[in-house]
Amino acid sequence: EHLAPSLERARQEMLVDDEKEYASKQIPAHKQPLDAAFFSMPERLLAEYKADKTGSELGRILATAAMLKSQVDRVVVLGIGGSYMGARALMEGCCQPYYNELSRADRGGCPRIYFEGNNIDNDSSQGLLHLLGSKPATSVDDRWAIVVISKSGETLETAVAFRQFFAALEKSTGSREAAAKLVVPVTGTSGRLFDLSTAIGCQEKFPVPDGVGGRFSILSAVGLLPAAVMGLDIITLLEGAAAMNEHFRTAKPAENVVLKYVGLAHLMEMRRGANIRVLSVWAKSLESVGLWYDQLLAESLGKQLMGATPLTTVNTRDLHSRAQQHQQGKRDKLFTNVVLDKWRFDALKVGKSDLDQDKLNGLADKSLCELMSAAVEGTNAAYKEDGRPTADLKLPASDEWSLGQMFQMLMIATVVEGRLIGINPYGQPGVQKYKAAMQKILAGK
Ligand code: PA5
Secondary structure (H helix, E strand, O other), X not given: OOOHHHHXXXXXXXXXXXXXXXXXXXXOXXXXXOOOOOOOHHHHHHHHHHHOOOOOHHHHHHHXXXXXXXXXXXXXXXXXXXXXXXXXXXXXXXXXXXXXXOOOOOOOOXXXXXXXXXXXXXXXXXXXXXXXXXXXXXXXXXXXXXXXXXXXXXXXXXXXXXXXXXXXXXXXXXXXXXXXXXXXXXXXXXXXXXXXXXXXXXXXXXXXXXXXXXXXXXXXXXXXXXXXXXXXXXXXXXXXXXXXXXXXXXXXXXXXHHHHHHHHHHHHHHHHOOOEEEEEEOOHHHHXXXXXXXXXXHHHHOOOOOOOEEEEEEOOHHHHOXXXXXXXXXXXXXXXXXXXXXXXXXXXXXXXXXXXXXXXXXXXXXXXXHHHHHHHHHHHHHHHHOOOOEEEEEEEEOOHHHHHHHHHHHXXXXXXXXXXXXXXXXXXXXXXXXXXXXXXXXXXX
């Protein structure tokens, strides 16, 4: 209640910015106080698709994914930061566990997905290149493709990996021309990667829209193309995000999940010093969703000596590594649990055994889902007893609809919180510092 007027003001400002972005192109980008282009992107992409199923961006993404599905067994997705975390979160969140190990039929005919260009790691790059093999590909089963994602086209990690993996792809396909058909860039409308992919002769390119920063780009081609290649339902993903937009626009502050989340996090930080924001995901499939949010929060609001520190924990796993500190360490944390209402597979019972040395027969009829619910409840109760604040975010399931909502919710929340504390969430000037220092070292200065 105390914060409602400020939250309401932040919401209105954000909606006005969004309108400026799309309704009036008269306002030059540099004069817009904050850049809200990511906000209405789900609705815009869906409307364009409805009007034109083949020529729209979504239509082209779906066609490209179908082409890759028919041509290759593996796709290497190159990208880092906002050009990587979203695709990974979508894969772990929505694909079956052990997706890459499944047979092609069990993957719905979709290619296996590998991520590179997200580090400077000799062994990881070499490991994947060895796995892909250097022999000329003779069938779909040993053919592979590259999706290279870089908004600026200048990011060292991704650019170096693209050079190396494209050289390997040329060898595997036997010619530059054939390799070009298996490279799909997602990049700005100009820049080094744009020029390079034009020179290579790539047939299809996808844009990262102007005004959509890397970590806000998951629901653009940056996340949608890899998602479509994995066989995910990108229409439902966007519809989930659009539903969250509608909720954000229309729900009263007291019922508005975005405003409630921001209000709670902000108050806990200001009044209780909870400047570590722990996102406790209670499912392994959500770990990368948490890491995606770590980046979003850290890079957006960690400026001018402000911004909460994000930390993802995967429970119950991390109850065995972090819970001691979380239960009895410094009182500087807010725990937000992300809990699934429904699991992908039917509930697996512990099961009865004639070997009861493990003393588990008393739990024989309980399922893993029930054990998990008890762990969530028990942990919340233990934290509560000690006056440690928790909040629950309930996800109907780890699927496209729910995650579409959640990604959008957290992106909007980050911008609203930025407005509340007076931080521009876009841009990451601090990241440039290490790059400049590293370039100097490489240039021998
Ligand atoms: O959020 C951001 O803007 C960054 O994390 C970028 O996504 C990251 O640095 C990669 O940049 P690019 O897509 O230009 O290669």
